[in-house]
Amino acid sequence: MQPTTPPDHDPNCVFCRIARGELPSSKVYEDADTLAIMDIQSVNPGHMLVLVKPHRANVYALDDALAGAAFRTAARMARAAKKATGCEGVTLVQANEKAGAQTVFHFHIHVLPRWEGDGMELAWPVKNPPREALEEMAVKLRDVLAAGG
Numbered sequence: 001m002q003p004t005t006p007p008d009h010d011p012n013c014v015f016c017r018i019a020r021g022e023l024p025s026s027k028v029y030e031d032a033d034t035l036a037i038m039d040i041q042s043v044n045p046g047h048m049l050v051l052v053k054p055h056r057a058n059v060y061a062l063d064d065a066l067a068g069a070a071f072r073t074a075a076r077m078a079r080a081a082k083k084a085t086g087c088e089g090v091t092l093v094q095a096n097e098k099a100g101a102q103t104v105f106h107f108h109i110h111v112l113p114r115w116e117g118d119g120m121e122l123a124w125p126v127k128n129p130p131r132e133a134l135e136e137m138a139v140k141l142r143d144v145l146a147a148g149g
Helices: 014-019 064-085 131-146
Strands: 027-030 034-038 048-052 089-093 108-114
Touching: 014 034, 014 048, 027 064, 034 064, 048 064, 064 089, 064 108
Parallel strands: none
Antiparallel strands: 027 034, 034 048, 048 108, 089 108
8 A cells, every 4th residue: 555645754865864964964044844055056155955854756745834834944045145145136946857857856945146147047938828828728727726636
């Protein structure tokens, strides 16, 4: 029989090992559900990662309470980064699955201080679908939500 809840720790997951104190990190903040650490592959000074403590592979595995805790910590870290670095902006990045550019399969949010001309590019090809296509997709999404998804 399959377990109904995911395990809270994966011994092969680098972020689980960091959250448990088994691997070193530069810890910025910790509460019961989350941990904020400096990103060892920083783009700019103040680049942090907000991790959820239990092992959850991606956003789909988060319940609403854990998702809320992660975003509360991310918002708090963004405010701290702004004050500590004097940055001109902050970008939050969260990726899911390989096609979504996720590389470490433990839910985390990048908190990335930004400056004009810092070389960090976030761009996607805008496709400007017609209003009818947008409304069709909105109907599909509302149907999923109404069905409890």
